[in-house]
Amino acid sequence: MGFVPTSTAPVQETAILIGVITDKQTDFQTKEYLDELEFLAETAGARTVKKFIQRMHVANSKTYVGAGKLDEIKAFIEENEIGMAIFDDELTPSQLRNVERHLNCKVLDRTNLILDIFAARAQTAYAKTQVELAQYQYLLPRLTRMWTHLERQRGGIGMRGPGETQIETDRRIILDKISKLKEQLKKIDKQMAVQRGNRGSLVRVALVGYTNVGKSTLMNLISKSEVFAENKLFATLDTTVRKVVFENLPFLLSDTVGFIRKLPHQLVESFKSTLDEVREADLLIHVVDISHPNFEEQLNVVKETLAEIKAGDKPVYLVFNKIDAYSYVEKAEDDLTPKTKENWSLEDLMNSWMYKENNPAIFMSAKEKLNLEKFRTDLYKMVAEISQGRYPFGNFLW
Template identity: 65%
Template sequence: MLEKKTLDYEKAVLIGIINLEQDEEKSKEYLDELEFLAYTAGGEVTARFTQKVNVPNPKTFIGSGKMEEIRQYVKENDIGTVIFDDELTPAQQKNIEKILKAKILDRTSLILDIFAQRAQTSYARTQVELAQYQYLLPRLAGLWTHLERQRGGIGMRGPGETEIETDRRIVRDRIALLKKKLVKIDKQMETQRGNRGALVRVALIGYTNVGKSTLMNVISKSDVFAENKLFATLDTTVRKVVIGNLPFLLSDTVGFIRKLPTQLVESFKSTLDEVREADLLLHVVDISHPNFEEHIDSVNQILDEIKSVDKPTIMVFNKIDNYKHQTIDEDDLVTEKTTEHFTLEEWKDTWMNRMGDNVLFISALNKENMEEFRKKVYQEVRKIHITRFPYNNFLYPEYEEGF
């Protein structure tokens, strides 16, 4: 089901909406993220279209006038892929394909496609395949009739064609088989976690592309795959790390994202078990991103779903080397100061101040403030460790510089 073929960049256009829940600024931000998703999947975005729609059109999601504008652009510029920022119903997808005569994807299918590219192990591939089939099941009739599966490319890394009379049964059987396979692998992974002994477990969590894997490489001196694309890490990587003479287990987990498909949350529950069973969370945040506070909220929402939001957590604000803020001239009496104008020092005096010592500012790439990071992690792991093993706490003294 999953292909690893390298693809040339496909020309694509993005479509988003402006409504009561997301204003023009928010819509632009979502489309920025969607463009990064498209790039990660192998697409080159040539244009964006937005429309104010309080209630999406049940047949075509957007209005007829905007649809005609998009149709003209798609035809004149030989666009092969049209990507919607919101999930389309099977009927909407079928109707839009008829009008635009192009490959139609929504945010969910795009994310699933990226996961299909990124899955390296048998476990990750099984999880992604299950999510893909669950997404495709209600879309089978339109999918087989209106899409030429042999074209390949973004959104096409999925099951091949079957006869319409039997495809639903085949897909349901495949879903049942994949679920059984995951249950079996889950039991094996649970055994593996149990065999790790009573070492303190620390999990790196955070929005996608915030630098978790880079930080993992710095701390554990390992070689975990990291690049400036979304979802570089799908498989949980666990390493034994020693700071000073104190050992603990550090895991790097899949990055979270807004509007994460429910199929993926369901399929990747086992991967998230590393978060559930962790003793300490390192919540990594890209502070150079203008909307990092919303990223924090998105991560906390998923933590809440898996009942891990109350775990001991250190907030690690990464990429301080990339942080930029707007400045206001001293003579400017008109411009209102907002968070866009905050320096790092000013951010530290906001809600971050209420978190006390559990806030760090680092650059994993440039190894800035890593000594402070190591000290804080050592202190928090030590607290948990001596609670678990009070009889040997003398083995682990207070942190000394140069550990």
């Protein structure tokens, strides 16, 4: 028998996704959220095998879904040797404990999955510190389900007081880590605040938007830089700032981390100074993926997040991006039913209330460079107007 080569490539984990249709969440929204959860799982490196949805008034306080649905999920996991179950909402510590005990497999919730992606994509020491803090804050209330031996990281001997349980030890160690990480972030925040102050009084423009709408592609186009951009969620974690000059008019352009529905509170807190780039900007370029079937909700998620971080009152230039990927179903002339969003052409959208209420706005494609010149002209005028207001005699600070 000859030598049979074995593959060293890691085996892709398999996952099932679980969501609920409640009084506060429609069928369409739940399916949309699970599609996004599948994209998150794919970004993390997992392959989704099946999605489970249950209709309930509210999620079950003990097991998220009902007992019958949980048994159905368990049978599918065992029969198909599924590696993990991912729930679309953040589970409480007791829900997580109960579900893990019943399913006997790895269980993640939406928050845990997002944190995992952030951990994998953090490049700089600052981003890594932010993510680590968010992970420990998430872990702390869930210690009762963990088989942790964190004291080994600090030598073990002398770390446990008389009669102290493992969980109490772990909790104390994690609280200590959280405190140290917060101190580290405070120091870095001060350094970054000084850096922002040292940039002079140039006009600051920040790209904001839902994750994976094309912000980094637009950044590369405007600044001719090489910011990492790919068709995955959270391709960019660290804020990138570039000095851009349009016709002798200089300004600073920053690309920020993408927003997402149900963004974990821990991440909003941890990425506070990253979001300071948005808070301190003079103008926001809000990028929207017009080809996404639910772009209106994504647009509103970003607006709500901006309001939450106290940046909702800033001037906004709305960019409806990816017009090259926009598609619609043309209605037959003899079809008397009212037009729905699926039947809107780009021309219909340009004449809609959404476009008129969000002016200044533009329809373009950063990838295909469609309508790029108008975008540059509009942006130049807006930056020039802000500069003129700041320096009425044209003395720009370089």
